[in-house]
Amino acid sequence: MDKSSSQRLPPLKRTWWLKHRFFKLYMLREATVLPLVFFTLCLLAGMVALLQGADSWQGWIAFMGSPIVLLLNLVALAASLFHAATFFVLFPRVMPIRIAGHSLPDQAIVAGQWAGVVVVALLFFWLLGRGA
Amino acid sequence: MNMNKHDVQHKQAFDEPLWWGLFSAGGVCFAVLLPAVILFIAVLLPLGLLPTEALSYERASSLLFSVPGFLFVGAVVCLPLFHTAHRLRHGLFDISVGNDTLNKKLMYGGAALLSVLALGLVVAGFLS
Numbered sequence: 001m002d003k004s005s006s007q008r009l010p011p012l013k014r015t016w017w018l019k020h021r022f023f024k025l026y027m028l029r030e031a032t033v034l035p036l037v038f039f040t041l042c043l044l045a046g047m048v049a050l051l052q053g054a055d056s057w058q059g060w061i062a063f064m065g066s067p068i069v070l071l072l073n074l075v076a077l078a079a080s081l082f083h084a085a086t087f088f089v090l091f092p093r094v095m096p097i098r099i100a101g102h103s104l105p106d107q108a109i110v111a112g113q114w115a116g117v118v119v120v121a122l123l124f125f126w127l128l129g130r131g132a
Numbered sequence: 133m134n135m136n137k138h139d140v141q142h143k144q145a146f147d148e149p150l151w152w153g154l155f156s157a158g159g160v161c162f163a164v165l166l167p168a169v170i171l172f173i174a175v176l177l178p179l180g181l182l183p184t185e186a187l188s189y190e191r192a193s194s195l196l197f198s199v200p201g202f203l204f205v206g207a208v209v210c211l212p213l214f215h216t217a218h219r220l221r222h223g224l225f226d227i228s229v230g231n232d233t234l235n236k237k238l239m240y241g242g243a244a245l246l247s248v249l250a251l252g253l254v255v256a257g258f259l260s
Contacts, residue, residue, distance in 0.1 A: 014227045030223045033216040036162065039170055040209055040216075044246065046173075047205075047253045050196060051260070054189035061187075065178030073174035080170060084163035113164065121168040127195075128172055128186040 032083040035076035042069065088113040151218055151240065158215025161207045169208050197257030205254050210247035217243035 017023035042064065049060035063069060091113060092106040176182050185191060195201055217239035224235050 012228070014229075017226065027223075027226070030219050030226070033219045036166070036212060036216055039166075039174060040213060040246070042174065043209060044250055044253070047196065047250065047257075050189070050192055051253055051257050057189045057192065061178055064174060065180075070175070070178060073170060077167060077170040077175065080162060080166040083159070084167065087159050087163045116164045117167055120165055121171065124168045124172045128176075128182055130183065130186075 029083065029086045032079040035072060035079045036083075038072050039076040042073065084113075084117060151214070154211065154214035155218040158211035158213070158218075162212045162215055165208055166212065193257065197254060197260075202251065202254045202258075205250050209250040210243075213243040213246055214240070 017027045046057075046060045046064070049056040064073070088110045089106070092104075092109040097104040097109060172182070173187075177187055187195075196204070221232070221235050221239040224230055225232050229235075
């Protein structure tokens with residue numbers, strides 16, 4: 001569906017969201033995808049480097065270690081965690097879970113998803129933390 | 133968001149459930165997988181905090197250019213790209229930049245292109 005501005009409502013100014021904390025946080029959440037785009041492009045570059053050969057791969061790792069790139073990727077890490085914090089609370093609202101007639105408390109669903117984040121991190125540690 | 137709902141009742145949005153579905157799936161991957169992926173690949177690896185052989189050229193190649201590598205790229209690159217495209221599209225609408233008909237094509241089109249590129253790289257590495 002095309003979202004065109006209605007004739008019945010006055011158009012909003014571009015800065016409407018700066019007027020309230022709630023909307024600023026909303027925009028911050030929307031903006032979490034910007035550093036993600038940066039990380040994704042880095043990752044794609046890494047895949048190309050890996051395809052090119054061992055020297056390119058080492059060059060890519062060096063590129064990833066340059067201060068600006070590292071800093072932007074730390075921002076991406078923080079953004080992914082902020083996105084997670086906002087996204088996990090939506091789950092129990094969108095899809096309440098009922099087990100044997102009892103609904104699971106919201107906190108339990110949110111905690112379960114954070115446990116998922118930890119499990120994935122542990123999986124990476126298992127895969128990459130111990131050498132070949 | 134649906135300010136023009138009543139004006140265009142004849143115009144059904146058949147594609148929107150697809151975009152919202154990809155947005156959701158990508159959001160789950162972004163939240164659950166990306167923190168660990170970014171930590172290990174973009175922070176620990178360049179800082180030299182992983183064992184030397186953990187992501188050597190040989191090991192990284194054999195991990196990525198495989199069936200699990202293909203699924204990894206789907207979950208870590210492709211789905212989050214559609215999540216991103218959706219947020220950018222709606223974000224641009226929120227700050228009245230461009231027009232939504234064009235933004236929609238650019239964003240989802242861009243996500244699709246990069247997804248095909250990413251999966252294509254895995255297949256190319258798998259075949260070489």
